[in-house]
Amino acid sequence: MSLSTAQIQPGGAIPTSVTVKEDAADQPFKFENLTGKNIFVGVPGAFTGTCTRQIPGYIESYDKFKEKGVQNIYVLAVNDVFVLKAWKDSLAPNGTPIHFIADDTGAFSGALGLLFDASPRLGSPRSKRYVLITEGSSVETVLVESVPSELTITAADRVLALL
Amino acid sequence: MSLSTAQIQPGGAIPTSVTVKEDAADQPFKFENLTGKNIFVGVPGAFTGTCTRQIPGYIESYDKFKEKGVQNIYVLAVNDVFVLKAWKDSLAPNGTPIHFIADDTGAFSGALGLLFDASPRLGSPRSKRYVLITEGSSVETVLVESVPSELTITAADRVLALL
Numbered sequence: 304m305s306l307s308t309a310q311i312q313p314g315g316a317i318p319t320s321v322t323v324k325e326d327a328a329d330q331p332f333k334f335e336n337l338t339g340k341n342i343f344v345g346v347p348g349a350f351t352g353t354c355t356r357q358i359p360g361y362i363e364s365y366d367k368f369k370e371k372g373v374q375n376i377y378v379l380a381v382n383d384v385f386v387l388k389a390w391k392d393s394l395a396p397n398g399t400p401i402h403f404i405a406d407d408t409g410a411f412s413g414a415l416g417l418l419f420d421a422s423p424r425l426g427s428p429r430s431k432r433y434v435l436i437t438e439g440s441s442v443e444t445v446l447v448e449s450v451p452s453e454l455t456i457t458a459a460d461r462v463l464a465l466l
Numbered sequence: 467m468s469l470s471t472a473q474i475q476p477g478g479a480i481p482t483s484v485t486v487k488e489d490a491a492d493q494p495f496k497f498e499n500l501t502g503k504n505i506f507v508g509v510p511g512a513f514t515g516t517c518t519r520q521i522p523g524y525i526e527s528y529d530k531f532k533e534k535g536v537q538n539i540y541v542l543a544v545n546d547v548f549v550l551k552a553w554k555d556s557l558a559p560n561g562t563p564i565h566f567i568a569d570d571t572g573a574f575s576g577a578l579g580l581l582f583d584a585s586p587r588l589g590s591p592r593s594k595r596y597v598l599i600t601e602g603s604s605v606e607t608v609l610v611e612s613v614p615s616e617l618t619i620t621a622a623d624r625v626l627a628l629l
Contacts, residue, residue, distance in 0.1 A: 343470040350548040370474025383588040386549050387514040389556070407589025424491040425546040427590070 349390035360459030481577035523622030
């Protein structure tokens with residue numbers, strides 16, 4: 304996993320050559336053919352404290368995001384698909400239309416320059432806490448918490464206010 | 467993480483120089499000063515199918531292991547401490563004396579030569595499915611599933627029968 308790639312800037316593009324997974328370990332896919340406005344929420348780790356406080360805001364405000372024209376919300380973490388699914392089930396026992404995406408190799412956040420070395424706490428490189436607002440495959444807004452364990456500019460209500 | 471270290475053999479020793487974690491991300495420790503008979507159960511991944519079938523056998527048979535003189539059972543996975551804790555809570559909502567250990571860097575299973583490349587399914591090197599029966603820091607019995615997704619010789623009842 305590359306920790307040295309330059310961080311994505313507004314005007315950049317969502318990586319379309321790397322694979323991620325949702326729900327199924329044997330069905331990797333790429334973010335090709337993105338259309339409309341989408342939100343990508345990168346988090347350091349499923350089941351960690353801050354992430355587990357942050358994501359319910361997106362689940363609860365999902366309809367408000369839809370009213371603002373958002374097509375999909377993707378929550379991504381450098382965890383495997385089984386962990387992401389268990390985390391989704393624990394956060395949304397009745398289900399949620401939000402997509403929980405396993406960036407299990409870190410290739411997606413790595414291509415965006417949004418990994419950091421989380422070895423002391425989590426044993427491996429992980430995603431910074433970030434939000435991307437995209438239009439098609441173009442990244443229009445980049446929000447990155449300067450301290451990954453903090454939740455400020457990437458909170459759901461703060462992101463909603465930008466739409 | 468080293469995938470090339472020779473696999474531990476009976477008569478070898480539990481690595482005492484690498485750190486793992488239990489419950490707390492900021493309290494790494496080493497398996498120093500092991501005494502008596504202990505069981506180490508390495509699994510490829512928290513929340514994966516086979517592991518989630520395997521571990522309840524150890525939880526349910528815990529008293530039988532104690533009757534056989536086992537001091538502690540350690541379940542280890544190359545997952546972070548938050549994932550291990552969530553998995554433990556899901557498998558044993560009323561608690562269990564079994565220790566769920568985060569080998570979050572893979573250093574412990576790596577030193578034992580018991581990692582494999584699980585990238586296609588899980589994105590990273592993971593622990594093979596293994597059981598070690600130890601006496602002090604000496605490894606007396608080594609059981610390794612030849613196919614990590616299978617559960618045969620490392621099932622709780624099979625291990626109990628060896629004690």
